Amino acid sequence: MNKKLEKILQNRELNLVLLTAVLLIAVTLRAPSFLALKNIERIVNDTAILIMVASGQLLVILTGGIDLSVGATIAFSGMAVSMLNQYNPSMPVVVLILLGVLIGTLLGAFNGACVAFGKVPPVITTLGTMSIFRGFTFVLSKGQWVTAHEMTEAYMNIPKGKMLLLPNLTIWAIVVFIIMFYFIRYTRSGREIYAVGGNKTAAHFVGVSEKKVNFMVFTIAGALCGLAGVMWTARYAAAVNETALGFELQTVAACVLGGVSLAGGAGTLTGVVMGALFLGIINNALPVVNLSPFFQMGIQGFVVLAAIVANVLMEQRNDKKLLAGRRR
Amino acid sequence: MKDIVLQLKDIAKYFPGIKALDKVDFTIRTGEVHALIGENGAGKSTLVKIMTGVYQPTRGSIFRNGKSVQFKTSHDAQEAGVVAIHQEASMFSELTVTENIFMGHHLKKASGMLDWKAMTRHTADLLNKLELDISPDTLIKNLGTAQRHMVEIAKALSVDAEVVIMDEPTSALSLKEVEELYKIVRQLKNEGKAIVFISHKFDEIFEICDYFTVFRDGQYIGEGEVAKSSIDEIVKMMVGRSLNQMYPKKEAKIGETILDVEGLSLPGYFSDVSFNLHKGEILGFFGLVGAGRSEVMRTIFGIDKKSAGKITLAGEVLETTNPGLAMKKGIAYVPEDRQEQGAILEMSLSHNITLPQINDLSDFGVLNSKREKNVTEEFGNKMEIKAANWKVNANTLSGGNQQKVVLAKWLATNPQILILDEPTKGIDVATKAAVHKFISEMAGEGLAVIMVSSELPEILGMSDRIVIMHEGKVTSLMNRDEADSDKVILAATGHGQGDRHE
Numbered sequence: 001m002n003k004k005l006e007k008i009l010q011n012r013e014l015n016l017v018l019l020t021a022v023l024l025i026a027v028t029l030r031a032p033s034f035l036a037l038k039n040i041e042r043i044v045n046d047t048a049i050l051i052m053v054a055s056g057q058l059l060v061i062l063t064g065g066i067d068l069s070v071g072a073t074i075a076f077s078g079m080a081v082s083m084l085n086q087y088n089p090s091m092p093v094v095v096l097i098l099l100g101v102l103i104g105t106l107l108g109a110f111n112g113a114c115v116a117f118g119k120v121p122p123v124i125t126t127l128g129t130m131s132i133f134r135g136f137t138f139v140l141s142k143g144q145w146v147t148a149h150e151m152t153e154a155y156m157n158i159p160k161g162k163m164l165l166l167p168n169l170t171i172w173a174i175v176v177f178i179i180m181f182y183f184i185r186y187t188r189s190g191r192e193i194y195a196v197g198g199n200k201t202a203a204h205f206v207g208v209s210e211k212k213v214n215f216m217v218f219t220i221a222g223a224l225c226g227l228a229g230v231m232w233t234a235r236y237a238a239a240v241n242e243t244a245l246g247f248e249l250q251t252v253a254a255c256v257l258g259g260v261s262l263a264g265g266a267g268t269l270t271g272v273v274m275g276a277l278f279l280g281i282i283n284n285a286l287p288v289v290n291l292s293p294f295f296q297m298g299i300q301g302f303v304v305l306a307a308i309v310a311n312v313l314m315e316q317r318n319d320k321k322l323l324a325g326r327r328r
Numbered sequence: 329m330k331d332i333v334l335q336l337k338d339i340a341k342y343f344p345g346i347k348a349l350d351k352v353d354f355t356i357r358t359g360e361v362h363a364l365i366g367e368n369g370a371g372k373s374t375l376v377k378i379m380t381g382v383y384q385p386t387r388g389s390i391f392r393n394g395k396s397v398q399f400k401t402s403h404d405a406q407e408a409g410v411v412a413i414h415q416e417a418s419m420f421s422e423l424t425v426t427e428n429i430f431m432g433h434h435l436k437k438a439s440g441m442l443d444w445k446a447m448t449r450h451t452a453d454l455l456n457k458l459e460l461d462i463s464p465d466t467l468i469k470n471l472g473t474a475q476r477h478m479v480e481i482a483k484a485l486s487v488d489a490e491v492v493i494m495d496e497p498t499s500a501l502s503l504k505e506v507e508e509l510y511k512i513v514r515q516l517k518n519e520g521k522a523i524v525f526i527s528h529k530f531d532e533i534f535e536i537c538d539y540f541t542v543f544r545d546g547q548y549i550g551e552g553e554v555a556k557s558s559i560d561e562i563v564k565m566m567v568g569r570s571l572n573q574m575y576p577k578k579e580a581k582i583g584e585t586i587l588d589v590e591g592l593s594l595p596g597y598f599s600d601v602s603f604n605l606h607k608g609e610i611l612g613f614f615g616l617v618g619a620g621r622s623e624v625m626r627t628i629f630g631i632d633k634k635s636a637g638k639i640t641l642a643g644e645v646l647e648t649t650n651p652g653l654a655m656k657k658g659i660a661y662v663p664e665d666r667q668e669q670g671a672i673l674e675m676s677l678s679h680n681i682t683l684p685q686i687n688d689l690s691d692f693g694v695l696n697s698k699r700e701k702n703v704t705e706e707f708g709n710k711m712e713i714k715a716a717n718w719k720v721n722a723n724t725l726s727g728g729n730q731q732k733v734v735l736a737k738w739l740a741t742n743p744q745i746l747i748l749d750e751p752t753k754g755i756d757v758a759t760k761a762a763v764h765k766f767i768s769e770m771a772g773e774g775l776a777v778i779m780v781s782s783e784l785p786e787i788l789g790m791s792d793r794i795v796i797m798h799e800g801k802v803t804s805l806m807n808r809d810e811a812d813s814d815k816v817i818l819a820a821t822g823h824g825q826g827d828r829h830e
Contacts, residue, residue: 186694186695186697187690187693187694187695188686188687188690188693188694188695189693191679191683191686191695192686194672194674194675194679195672195675195679195683197674198672198673198674198675199668199669199671199672199673201663201668201669202668202669202670202671202672202683203672203683204631204651205629205631205651205661205663205669205670206651206652206655206683206684206737207650207651207652207653207655207656207684208652208683209652261674265672265674265675266674
C-alpha cells in the first residue's frame, strides 16, 4: 500500500520519463545518430539556460503566480553586461557575471515588490514589466547590437569552455540545479513557498508571510534570469534587443510538462528539469528527422499540448485510484 | 401501513476497485420523513445519486408506485417526481429566484417563447407557501444561506415532487432557520410527500424523522421506527460497535486564570466581550450563526484587529497584531473550515504538522529533518492519524483524519491555549468521539481549551462553563451543572435575561 501510493503520487514525473523514452526511440529509428553521446551532450547544453530560468519560474508558479517577464529580464541584463564588456574590456568576467545576476535580481525585486506590496496580480505585473524591461533594453542599446567582435574572448568563453568533460554551460546549469534543489527541499523558505501556494489562509494562520514569499520568488527568478542573460549573450556571441523573445512561454511549458500545478502548491524541480529536457529533445529532433523548419513551432506546440492532456488524464485516473484507496 | 412510493431492491453500485453500495434495500412511504443514516463514506450520497438518476445502479431495481422504473438521467427522476435538495446549494448566483426555480423546466407560451409572467406568478405562489418574504426577481447572490436553501425547496416543489431528498439540509443553517425548515418539512409531510432526510445529528433525527435506515460501508444494516429506538441503538448500527459514551468528559482540575478578555470589541461583529479562561478548563462558546463567536476567536488570535478592549495572557497584556505572534505567545487556533483554512492539501502530512514550527525546526534557515521527523511522529501518533505513512499528501485522507492532522499541527506548537472552532463539524461519529476524547485528555493535562460549537449536545457534554453569545454580545455565562438545553437556547436567541427584544 505504502509503496504503491507513493508510486502513484510520483506518476506525473514517471509519465514524462516514459514519454521522453518513446520520443527518443521514435527519433532514433529515423536517425540512429541521434542517440550518440555527442548529440545528447549537445541537447543538454542547449537546454541548460532553459533549466536555469525554468527553475526560477517554478518558484513563482508554486506560489500560484506566473512570471511573464523572464525573457525581457534576460534581454536587459544580457544587453547591459554585454555593453559593459564592450566598453570596459578589462573588466573581469567574474565581475560581469555578478553584475548580470545583480541586474536581474533588481528587476525581479521590482516585480516582487509590485506583487507583494502593491498587491498587483502577478500576470498583470509581469505583463507590464515584460514590455518595460524590453523597452529599456532598446533604450539602453539605442537599438544597436553588441556582436561577436565587440565582445572579449574571455566573455564568450564563459559558457563555452570545458570542465570535467562537460561544457561549462552544462556545469552552470547543474550548479543552479543543485542549489535550487537544496533550497526548495531543505530550507525553511522553500517550505514556505509550498505552504503559501498550497493554501494562503492556512499559511497566514501559522505565521508564514505571504508578502515575504512573493517578494522572494520573483527576486530569485530575476537573479536566475540575470545569470541566464550573461550565458545567453556569451554563448550566441551577440546581444540583440530581441534576445529570448517568447522564452517565458517555454519556461512555463517546461514547468507544466514537468507536472507543476498552475494553481500553485504542487510541483518538483526534477519534474521541471525533465520537462525542459523534453522540450530540448523536440527542438533538436525535428531537424534530424528532416522536418521543414516551418513545421517546427507547430509541432512543438502540439507535442506540448498532447503531453499535458496525457498528464491530466493520467492524473484523473490516479485521483480515482486514490479515492478508491481512501474508501477502504 | 402507508403507501410505498419509492422502493429500491438489492441495489449495488460498483466503481472501478470499490463497491460503493452492495445489497441495499431502501423503502420510502408517503407522508413519512425517513432518515438516511450512516457515517461519511457509508454510501448515502451514492444512493441519493441513484435515486435521482445521476448514477445507474450496477445491479438491482427501482420501483415507483410498484412499477419497475429506470432513471437514466436526472431528468427522468424529476419526471417521476423524485427531487434532491443538495447540501451545497447548487444555484446560479447571478440569476433571479424565478430563473433558478424554473431552470430546466421553463414554462412556455403557445408560440414557443418563454412565459416569464407565468413563471414569476408561480414562483410568488411557492414563496408565499413557504412563507418566504423575498421577491421572485431577487438575485440569488443577494440571499443568505438559509434563504437559498428555501429557494432550493421551492424548486423541488415547482416540479411537483413526491419524493424530496434533503442532503444534510441543516448544516449551514442557524437554529432559528432550522426551526423554519422543520416547519416546512412537517407541512410537506402532511401534504403526503415522502421526505428522505440525511443527517449526522441525532437531535434532528429524533425531532423530525419518523423512520430510519442505517448504512455502513456501502451496505444496508437495518431500519426501524425512530420513536421506538434509542440513540445508542442507532449509533451501534452506524459504527458497528457501541460508543460507551458520546461525550467522554473527564473531570479536570481547574487551575489558575490564563486568559482574561475585557471589553473586546470589533465594530459590526461584536462588542464589549469579556470572559476568562482557566488552565484545565474547557470553555464552550455557543450561539447562532452570526453571533460573532468565530470573530472573537479570530481577534484573540490576531487575524482581525480589535477596536477596543484588553487581552491578558498569563499576566501579560497581549497586543496581538498577527497570527505568528499569537502563536509564539502560546495560542493555537484551529479554524472552522479545515479545507480552506486548516490543512494544506497538496502537502505531506509531515510538512503539514511541522509547518507552524519551521522556524524552530531549522538552523540558519535549513530544516533539520531529524527533529522534523520526531515532531511528526510524536503528535501524529498521539492523534492516532490513520495514514500509510507521513509522506502522503493530506488530500489522500478522509475529512476526519484531515481534522486530526490540523489538531496535531497545533498541538505540536505546545500551546497554553487551544481555540477550536467547530472541531467536529462534518466528521463522522467515530472520529468525532476520538476528537472529543482527545480534547478532554488535553484539558486534563492542564491545557486551557476554548471550544466554539453550534452543536448543543457537544457544548453541553464537553464544556466546564459555557459562554453564550447573541448578535455580538455575551448574553449569558453558565456553569456545567446549571446549563440545560432550554436555558442555553433561550440565551442564544437573546431571551436570556427575560428581555425579549425580538
